[in-house]
Amino acid sequence: MEFFIFLLIHFSTGEAHSVMALVGDDVTLSYDTKQLKDISEETVEWSRADLKPDLVHLLEDRRSFYKLQNPAYRGRTVLSEEDLERGIISLRLSRVRLADEGNYTCLFTSVHNQYTVQLLVGAASSPVIRMPTAVAWFWAAGLLTGTHDHSSPGGTMRAMKESPFLL
Secondary structure, three states: HHHHHHHHHEEEEEOEEEEEOOOOOEEEEEEOOOOOOOOOOOOEEEOOOOOOEEEEEEEEOEEOOOOOOOOHHHHOOHHHHHHHHEEEEEEEEEOOOOOOOEEEEEEEEEEEEEEEEEEEEEOOOOOOOOOOHHHHHHHHOOOEEEEEEOOOOOEEEEOOOOOOOOO
């Protein structure tokens, strides 16, 4: 028990910040350790306490270890080597899912620092545009184009060229 208390006293918690992403996007969770040296040979662990197993990514001596990684993150995480060489810990998460939302903890063991990044995930859908069949046919044939008449609340359609099919 004394060992655990000793560790808590020596950990310093960095300032938490939030990152936002949309489902399907790639996102980077990063923290600047303020160390102006190469930290790529140090141990860096990204985790989420609400998951079992909680490990998101583990780097030791320039090598990533995936054996204990949570299966939901397999093939979706990469630590930036370039950033580590500048003292920045950057975890790239590919193909963001709604379930990825949560608090990520980065443990940087050489100086016993712990940083938290909150990932907020949103979903967006593409707008669906529907046209009556006849209008869609003329549009596809290149006979109509959309314009906006600022004096009326909706858009208007006008003929692009003279056509015997249009009145």
